[in-house]
Amino acid sequence: MNLYAFGKGLVKILLTPLYRVEIIGKENFPADGGVLICSNHIDNLDPPVVGMTAPRPVHFMAKEELFNAPVLKSILPNVNAFPVKRGMSDREALRKGLSLLKEEKVVGLFPEGTRSKTGELGKGLAGAGFFALRSNAYIVPCAIIGPYKPFKKLKVVYGKPIDFTSLRERRVSADEATEIIMESIKHLISQYK
Template sequence: MNLYAVGKTLVKTALSPLYRFQVSGTEKFPKTGGVLLCSNHIHALDPPVVGMTAPRTVHFMAKEELFKAPVLGSILPKVNAFPVKRGMSDREALRTALKLLKGGEVVGLFPEGTRSTDGVLKKGLSGAGFFALRGNADVMPCAIIGPYKPFGKVKVVYGDPILMDPYRERKASAEEVTEAIMASIQKILDENAENK
């Protein structure tokens, strides 16, 4: 049995009574090929929420501390998560992510590197741009618009894919690509801010 699919169903079952999820833009998600899924990060529930709303299986980078937790540590690898050290300078995590992307999989990460306590999008880490350029994948920007209040609305909006070929052709830097990714996420946030 596919534990990821089971986990997705369990997450939906557990969270749907607590929050009113509004999901849009999933039709823009590339149906095949490697995809780097980048989202803002406002709550601990963001990874399972993105995982349950994305139309394809997502392999998430998760901070290595989570893999040391008694129960969570044994579950994470079974739902396609893999550890990364803070700052995204972990070579093993780099190799894992690039292998997945080049193999046509979806890798999810939160470029800010940590949660935003005030909901304001922070500067992205250059690791996001590195993966986008080197992973033979395009980028899918996503924005989660909360706050996560019981029985309140939580919007998950997928934007237009960012095609990486033009950036690769002109040998853009990882920093420039990360800035483009963050600008796309900010654009989604801005466009949906009025109707939170």
């Protein structure tokens, strides 16, 4: 058994009863093809929670600093995470993400780029739009509706994939594409809160 599958099982056993995790919209998740999951970011536990609820293995883009942390630097690469330099255009990370999507894998992103201090949805960065426009992946909006409080319900909602065909043809900007993704996440949050 690989470390990803082991980790996913362990996280599920620990977090599902603690946060009474409810998964909504799992049927919206494409069974094959490249998938870009774009989720809001309210807690450090978001990546494991999305990873354990997604029906397919997820490759997360994670801030580079985590790959220098003593324990994490040996774990992260083995659970499909890859580094991104924050606050600048990281070509290496963009190439890696696109190549995973072309290989029909699942890439997980938090378009806000950092955790929301208030729990409110922040502004998305252009990276999400870049991946959405430059790949033929399904774009799946995801909303994590908390808070993370023991024995209070935590919802993870997967929306229907956003159809980017016409946006790709119209060559909209990465910022515009990200805005459309963020609107979808916002809609899921207000619908299921």
